[in-house]
Amino acid sequence: MSVKFSKPNISNADLELVKSTIKSGWLTHGKNTSLFEKEFRKFTNSKYSLTVSSCTAALHISCLSIGLEKGDEVIVPAMSHTATSHAVEYTGAKAIFVDINSITGNINPEEVKKKITKKTKALIVVHMAGLSCDMGKIKKICINSKIKLIEDCAHSVGTKFGSTHAGNFGISGCFSFYPTKQITTGEGGMLVTNDYNFYKKAKRLKAFGIDKDINQRKKQGKYDVLNLGFNYRLTDFQSALGLKQIKKYKKNLKKRHSLAKKYLKNLKHIKEISCMPFSYKCSYFVFQIFCKKRDELLQEFKKKKIGVSIHYATPLPFMTYYKKKYRYKKNNFKFAKKYADQNISLPIYPSLKNIELSKIIKTIEKFYGYK
Numbered sequence: 304m305s306v307k308f309s310k311p312n313i314s315n316a317d318l319e320l321v322k323s324t325i326k327s328g329w330l331t332h333g334k335n336t337s338l339f340e341k342e343f344r345k346f347t348n349s350k351y352s353l354t355v356s357s358c359t360a361a362l363h364i365s366c367l368s369i370g371l372e373k374g375d376e377v378i379v380p381a382m383s384h385t386a387t388s389h390a391v392e393y394t395g396a397k398a399i400f401v402d403i404n405s406i407t408g409n410i411n412p413e414e415v416k417k418k419i420t421k422k423t424k425a426l427i428v429v430h431m432a433g434l435s436c437d438m439g440k441i442k443k444i445c446i447n448s449k450i451k452l453i454e455d456c457a458h459s460v461g462t463k464f465g466s467t468h469a470g471n472f473g474i475s476g477c478f479s480f481y482p483t484k485q486i487t488t489g490e491g492g493m494l495v496t497n498d499y500n501f502y503k504k505a506k507r508l509k510a511f512g513i514d515k516d517i518n519q520r521k522k523q524g525k526y527d528v529l530n531l532g533f534n535y536r537l538t539d540f541q542s543a544l545g546l547k548q549i550k551k552y553k554k555n556l557k558k559r560h561s562l563a564k565k566y567l568k569n570l571k572h573i574k575e576i577s578c579m580p581f582s583y584k585c586s587y588f589v590f591q592i593f594c595k596k597r598d599e600l601l602q603e604f605k606k607k608k609i610g611v612s613i614h615y616a617t618p619l620p621f622m623t624y625y626k627k628k629y630r631y632k633k634n635n636f637k638f639a640k641k642y643a644d645q646n647i648s649l650p651i652y653p654s655l656k657n658i659e660l661s662k663i664i665k666t667i668e669k670f671y672g673y674k
């Protein structure tokens with residue numbers, strides 16, 4: 304029996320809506336796009352929402368909409384997907400990396416404070432594996448230093464801090480619907496914001512910088528172009544899939560919580576590993592463990608045909624592009640380095656069976672000599 308690392312939760316009913324949308328011939332700018340945006344804003348309790356072609360696109364237009372340009376600095380975590388820092392660099396601004404907290408994997412607010420200069424325009428945080436950053440501390444820093452806050456919510460559909468859904472703490476929240484994520488549209492993403500002016504700017508940048516939507520145009524085909532925008536639209540059949548996914552997500556989130564509890568209960572006796580903590584506010588994009596002899600354990604999972612992943616194996620400042628550009632010293636970012644060397648992301652999707660979970664747990668127990 305092999306175990307997949309991730310399995311999108313796509314039912315026949317979901318496929319029916321995708322199929323009927325494609326058959327209708329109305330493949331983009333359609334009603335599923337607005338319905339998905341509406342349903343997502345209901346779920347996150349945000350005022351405005353915009354479907355986009357990826358989380359990277361959402362991050363990019365967020366960076367442009369706050370007016371980033373050459374010479375500006377934006378603080379980002381040293382441990383993330385490269386989309387977080389790339390979005391900053393696309394604008395000509397400079398990504399300033401900051402170390403993480405080695406237990407949560409999230410950016411360390413104390414380290415953020417040390418890196419703020421006159422050039423700092425914004426901070427981007429990532430809620431690693433769906434576990435929220437300390438948004439109380441983060442918000443305070445941003446308000447006191449008068450810098451904008453962007454949340455990279457690529458792991459965070461269902462993540463809360465206090466009673467507030469991730470994505471609502473700063474100027475924007477950027478979500479990803481890549482296939483391994485909690486909900487998926489293949490590729491795709493959503494930008495949420497509570498600021499009307501920001502929403503208007505981001506909406507224009509998402510579609511070529513055009514001033515009017517198709518249904519706002521008084522004369523057919525007549526529009527003006529106000530900015531150097533992009534084509535970052537999501538198709539209507541992808542939105543149909545997203546709409547179906549978000550509608551059933553509350554139930555799926557419960558299943559993720561129950562699987563996280565099972566992992567924690569069954570792994571707590573293994574001294575050689577530590578696990579991410581349990582919280583109903585965490586959306587468990589993956590279930591992360593941190594272990595000694597990580598690479599040997601990875602080999603064992605491979606032998607047993609158990610799909611796992613690593614988030615992430617190299618701190619961003621040590622990726623060639625950034626290493627060449629900024630020449631950080633090897634002994635910088637020691638917690639991000641430790642995290643990169645020790646983490647494994649285990650499967651935690653709703654259709655993961657008990658027998659599959661047992662196989663994963665037994666593999667770990669056996670590897671460390673507990674069975």
Ligand SMILES: Cc1ncc(COP(=O)(O)O)c(C=O)c1O
Nearest residue numbers: 357358359384386457479480481
């Ligand atoms: C933290 C983080 N940010 C951004 C992205 C980019 O998301 P997308 O593939 O939707 O552009 C990812 C992708 O997995 C991610 O993990």
